[in-house]
Amino acid sequence: MPELPEVEVTRRGFADRIAGAQVLAVRMGKPLRWGLGVLPQALVGRRVQGVRRRGKYLLVDLDEGLLLLHLGMSGSLRFDAALPPPGVHDHFDLATTAGTLRLNDPRRFGAAVYVEAQDAPAARKLLDGLGMEPLEVGFDAGVFHAALRRRQAPIKQVLMAGDVVVGVGNIYASEALFLAGIRPTLPASRVSRPRALRLHAAIRDVLGRAVERGGSSLRDFSHVDGSSGYFQLEAMVYGRAGEACRVCGTLVRQIRQGQRSTFFCPACQKS
Structure with a gap:
């Protein structure tokens, strides 16, 4: 699933x-998760003023209203002046004077x-429950620790829930x-x-x-020009079950949490 880094790179x-x-x-x-609304x-005739990101949503500001775009589980966006005819998995095209933005x-x-606006009920339903943006100055360490203190669930699942901090998906958690x-x-x-600060x-x-x-x-994610990202190639634990930890040599373990795979080093992460 595309997470914050993939969505920000796309933006x-x-x-x-x-x-x-x-x-x-x-x-x-074909119909997507939610309808267009208009x-x-x-x-x-509307004009694009800019593109922002909130969590995993892209906000395309228009001179009247805005578009909220979400990549879902397997989506990616392409933008080009000359895209091929839409395929079976191409479900949204925004054709503009600068090129076409396509959701596959x-x-x-x-x-x-x-x-109509970011404070419209439909937008608030999607955005209001989102936590702090981790790459912005508003991501306060003290507020972060206080929020963790109120949660009894395992720390990885709290990170992935998105209501304390957004965008920390399975790989990045x-x-x-x-x-x-x-x-x-x-x-x-x-x-x-001290550990919350770390x-x-x-x-x-x-x-x-x-x-x-x-x-x-x-799997499905690619950049707007069709190229790939490379962070997974330098992962320390994710996807490396049974391989030696890059730090201590202990074999990386894999467990299931909330129906998702979790990877960790039992020596470097003792508690």
Whole structure:
């Protein structure tokens, strides 16, 4: 599933190029997770003012309203002046004077939703429950620790829930916990302040490096130009079950948490 680094890399790949462009046409394919909210032709003539990100949502600001885009479980966006005809998994095209933005999503858990404003009920339903942005100055370590103290669930599942901090998906939660030396099964309420500070720094470090490496390309994800990310190639524990820890040589273990695979080093992450 595309997480914060993949969504941010996607945003950077087309935001500058589409800014200022006028919408020429909107094509909808098979139904996505949520409906567009307006007739496609209602967006023709609108002008793109910019592209922001909130969690795993891309916010395409128009001169009237905005589009909320989500990549779902398997989606990716392409942006080009000359894309081929849409295929069976291409479910949304935003044709503009600068090029066409296309959402490809084999599983159709993604979405393209139009709202009149970010405080509209439909937008608030999707965005209001999101936690702190880990790569922004508002990601306060003290607030982070206080939020963890109120949660009894295992720390990895709390990180992935998205209501304390957004965008720390399965790969990045495993990697950040390894870097902080915290076992993924430890209840979040038992993470001490010093360890929470290390985890806070580890989250910023892992996600920042992932953005620099173009995210992680597993299964369906690719950049807006079709290229791949490379962060997964330098993962310390994720996907390395049975292999030697890069730090201590102990074999990396794999367990299941919330129906997701978790990877950790039993020596480097003792508790």
